[in-house]
């Protein structure tokens with residue numbers, strides 16, 4: 519499963535890139551607002567730091583304007599993935615862009631039928647929002663299981679990108695269900711590394727090692 523960072527914070531992206539485990543980045547207008555930076559400058563820098571797919575979202579709601587904005591965004595770098603909302607105009611834009619070889623991430627997916635439409639439109643990634651589903655009392659991970667089954671039934675190449683990840687449990691469940699990618703806030707990615715028994719084990723080994731009085735090398 520690929521790991522994307524769901525952020526527009528450059529320091530966080532640099533730090534996660536240093537682990538060698540980050541495969542891409544997703545941004546959205548809310549994350550850009552939170553970062554406080556200029557949208558184009560921020561996305562340009564992210565695409566420079568991270569060679570993997572970097573999602574940048576169009577703001578327009580109509581197809582013609584989405585195409586115009588996508589043109590501006592895809593000129594930034596080859597690894598820019600155009601993010602479009604799951605609407606009729608969004609999917610028209612998806613079809614046009616992917617036919618032309620541009621990567622597209624279809625966002626704001628909340629049903630398996632929407633995911634089916636995105637795959638038929640040639641989407642590179644579909645982003646089902648699991649956390650926002652949980653927030654309204656629907657188990658978000660069930661949507662991932664449904665989409666996985668449907669995509670496998672028809673051999674769709676669209677990658678399932680689990681979005682709106684809120685905790686390590688979402689990551690664990692995504693991997694068990696065979697999601698292709700998950701995108702999580704840097705804080706959640708950092709949580710994945712830690713376990714109290716790992717910390718306790720290191721402390722015990724260090725204490726015993728010191729008692730031997732030995733050195734390596």
Ligand code: E4P
Pocket residue numbers: 524544545546625645647649650681682683701
């Ligand atoms: C990423 O592509 C999505 O925009 C993001 O995961 C949404 O997360 P949120 O529901 O926490 O805002």
